[in-house]
Amino acid sequence: xxVLTQSPATLSxxxxxxxxxxxxxxxxxxxxxxxxxxxxxxxxxxxxYDASKRATGIPARFSGSGSGTDFTLTISSLEPEDFxxxxxxxxxNWPLTFGGGTKVEIK
Amino acid sequence: QVQLVQxxxxxxxxxxxxxxxxxxxxxxxxxxxxxxxxxxxxxxxxWVGWINTNTRNPTYAQGFTGRFVFSxxxxxxxxxxQISSLxxxxxxxxxxxxxxxxxxxxxxxxxxxxxTLVTVSS
Numbered sequence: 001x002x003v004l005t006q007s008p009a010t011l012s013x014x015x016x017x018x019x020x021x022x023x024x025x026x027x028x029x030x031x032x033x034x035x036x037x038x039x040x041x042x043x044x045x046x047x048x049y050d051a052s053k054r055a056t057g058i059p060a061r062f063s064g065s066g067s068g069t070d071f072t073l074t075i076s077s078l079e080p081e082d083f084x085x086x087x088x089x090x091x092x093n094w095p096l097t098f099g100g101g102t103k104v105e106i107k
Numbered sequence: 108q109v110q111l112v113q114x115x116x117x118x119x120x121x122x123x124x125x126x127x128x129x130x131x132x133x134x135x136x137x138x139x140x141x142x143x144x145x146x147x148x149x150x151x152x153x154w155v156g157w158i159n160t161n162t163r164n165p166t167y168a169q170g171f172t173g174r175f176v177f178s179x180x181x182x183x184x185x186x187x188x189q190i191s192s193l194x195x196x197x198x199x200x201x202x203x204x205x206x207x208x209x210x211x212x213x214x215x216x217x218x219x220x221x222x223t224l225v226t227v228s229s
Contacts, residue, residue: 043219
């Protein structure tokens with residue numbers, strides 16, 4: 001099983017600041033990595049897939065990069081609605097697994 | 108538009124069974140895989156497995172074999188997750204999610220149901 005480790009666990013930032021979230025895989029997942037946003041009480045929302053492709057309707061302030069074992073989600077300028085939980089997920093092989101999450105909170 | 112509508116919350120006693128439904132609309136049901144994802148209270152996301160809606164072949168993640176069963180009723184575009192011999196640790200929100208941008212059971216999830224809370228308590 002591929003383990004995805006997200007860091008930091010919590011990121012305290014102010015609106016307008018840049019957020020950088022990390023996801024590290026225990027073995028290479030090539031570019032088969034996605035990022036999701038989850039607001040309280042809601043289902044996750046797909047933001048990025050295949051490491052760097054934005055899903056339909058996702059604002060350009062969200063970008064993804066990386067390949068192999070190290071990936072980054074960047075939010076260029078935080079909007080109030082971006083304060084949420086973020087998860088990464090790989091689809092390299094079975095089982096599909098998710099990272100433990102990064103909470104982006106208002107400083 | 109694509110929608111996945113799940114059944115309502117359930118409260119069950121240990122040892123009982125529960126069947127969660129996920130009704131799809133807005134697309135051809137048998138052309139996309141249907142996945143199930145679990146989220147225990149205050150915890151992260153865990154992939155339960157997926158079902159091929161064309162062949163009806165299910166695949167379960169480790170730890171979800173035996174008591175977890177996926178099924179379909181393609182006549183009403185609905186997938187089901189049945190959990191038997193419920194335990195307190197099965198308490199969680201169970202999401203159905205359409206498999207997108209992938210193949211052969213290796214997917215990302217663009218469309219999700221709102222989730223069904225299953226609470227197991229005596």
